Amino acid sequence: xxxxxxxxxxxxxxxxxxxxxxxxxxxxxxxxxxxxxxxxxxxxxxxxxxxxxxxxxxxxxxxxxxxxxxxxxxxxxxxxxxxxxxxxxxxxxxxxxxxxxxxxxxxxxxxxxxxxxxxxxxxxxxxxxxxxxxxxxxxxxxxxxxxxxxxxxxxxxxxxxxxxxxxxxxxxxxxxxxxxxxxxxxxxxxxxxxxxxxxxxxxxxxxxxxxxxxxxxxxxxxxxxxxxxxxxxxxxxxxxxxxxxxxxxxxxxxxxxxxxxxxxxxxxxxxxxxxxxxxxxxxxxxxxxxxxxxxxxxxxxxxxxxxxxxxxxxxxxxxxxxxxxxxxxxxxxxxxxxxxxxxxxxxxxxxxxxxxxxxxxxxxxxxxxxxxxxxxxxxxxxxxxxxxxxxxxxxxxxxxxxxxxxxxxxxxxxxxxxxxxxxxxxxxxxxxxxxxxxxxxxxxxxxxxxxxxxxxxxxxxxxxxxxxxxxxxxxxxxxxxxxxxxxxxxxxxxxxxxxxxxxxxxxxx
Numbered sequence: 406x407x408x409x410x411x412x413x414x415x416x417x418x419x420x421x422x423x424x425x426x427x428x429x430x431x432x433x434x435x436x437x438x439x440x441x442x443x444x445x446x447x448x449x450x451x452x453x454x455x456x457x458x459x460x461x462x463x464x465x466x467x468x469x470x471x472x473x474x475x476x477x478x479x480x481x482x483x484x485x486x487x488x489x490x491x492x493x494x495x496x497x498x499x500x501x502x503x504x505x506x507x508x509x510x511x512x513x514x515x516x517x518x519x520x521x522x523x524x525x526x527x528x529x530x531x532x533x534x535x536x537x538x539x540x541x542x543x544x545x546x547x548x549x550x551x552x553x554x555x556x557x558x559x560x561x562x563x564x565x566x567x568x569x570x571x572x573x574x575x576x577x578x579x580x581x582x583x584x585x586x587x588x589x590x591x592x593x594x595x596x597x598x599x600x601x602x603x604x605x606x607x608x609x610x611x612x613x614x615x616x617x618x619x620x621x622x623x624x625x626x627x628x629x630x631x632x633x634x635x636x637x638x639x640x641x642x643x644x645x646x647x648x649x650x651x652x653x654x655x656x657x658x659x660x661x662x663x664x665x666x667x668x669x670x671x672x673x674x675x676x677x678x679x680x681x682x683x684x685x686x687x688x689x690x691x692x693x694x695x696x697x698x699x700x701x702x703x704x705x706x707x708x709x710x711x712x713x714x715x716x717x718x719x720x721x722x723x724x725x726x727x728x729x730x731x732x733x734x735x736x737x738x739x740x741x742x743x744x745x746x747x748x749x750x751x752x753x754x755x756x757x758x759x760x761x762x763x764x765x766x767x768x769x770x771x772x773x774x775x776x777x778x779x780x781x782x783x784x785x786x787x788x789x790x791x792x793x794x795x796x797x798x799x800x801x802x803x804x805x806x807x808x809x810x811x812x813x814x815x816x817x818x819x820x821x822x823x824x825x826x827x828x829x830x831x832x833x834x835x836x837x838x839x840x841x842x843x844x845x846x847x848x849x850x851x852x853x854x855x856x857x858x859x860x861x862x863x864x865x866x867x868x869x870x871x872x873x874x875x876x877x878x879x880x881x882x883x884x885x886x887x888x889x890x891x892x893x894x895x896x897x898x899x900x901x902x903x904x905x906x907x908x909x910x911x912x913x914x
Contacts, residue, residue: 533592557612613750626709628702784815797849802879848873
């Protein structure tokens, strides 16, 4: 048997030698072209010279770089070019390998090449590479477009009862895993044309199970303030801001920002012009009054003993709560923020009714029934800024209050905890400083009578309120008469009434 096997092998080698030694093959070996039927990947390089094959490969890589690659995750996708992924090909040894088909290697290898060409084609693998960093950068950049946020389960309070709104799953792209998927696809499957690649992604479960949300039944903190002395615009602003906050579900560890919930404070968002504090003065601004909303919510939150992460007092004292119980909102630099430090979600209910704004914070009560928390304001100092009289160009006898007085205060808020009616702790919860702002009174000093102006000027120089009012009193009636008269017509208006050409009127402008 061994002799027969050896004999067969020798015959095969002899046959191979015979085939490879034909005149036609000898001419093929001598030719400076690649054998017919040889492919580099999907590129037919048969009959090409080495230079032509290199050019063909480079043209293919350039064309492949323009291919559109659709990267998909769930029902979202983004489109990039293969060039964006850093497609590259540097292993030009494949061209030499193509040149060597049928003319290099031992007799057995050359025989196999010949048989493959006779039976069809000889394909030399062409492996394209991608830039790992470029793919990672693309996926990181496009993650916001591809990721689908989970929609947390919510709550709606209707007719005094809660109704659970089921959430929805989200998708988060696994960047590292997706880079590997793309690299494998380009290296082993891609044919150089436009393609779609399904990325690796993780399912993100929504927060809030029915079991958790069904436990939100208890009022953890409630507070109400009155705004019956507010104008129509301020009332509107309070109702609008309260509506933006109402219905908020805050999950454990999640932070709530009043500013983020109610902004932008502009007409497009439903706000109107109303009085607000700015640099120690009362000015008209869109959203004036929203601080009463944040203040009311602040007091409900501290009664619920949520974690307050940001709170600022007003620049001047407010009247709807005691000192140090307020929480101001001003642009993006004064905000009320707090964190749900409970083990279960909480629900914030806000509403306006009968010129009152009220907030209720619902959750699952775990504090002992006989444990009570309260807050007490203490004023630690007070400053009366007095009255400031300002001379104006109004007629002598005119006097009017331009700004009311704001007493300056320093204050602190005490948190008091009792258990079974017995005080267990008393600690300073916050401290506040409120700016003093004087009452500003405008006093007219204009008069054709120099003596009258001098009398008022002298009274103003004393700074004494009684002296100034006594000096102004004799001229009040004449000032009222002057101010009640219609303004004198301008020269242009007189010219029109008298049918005079205004252009003929002389005088500087």
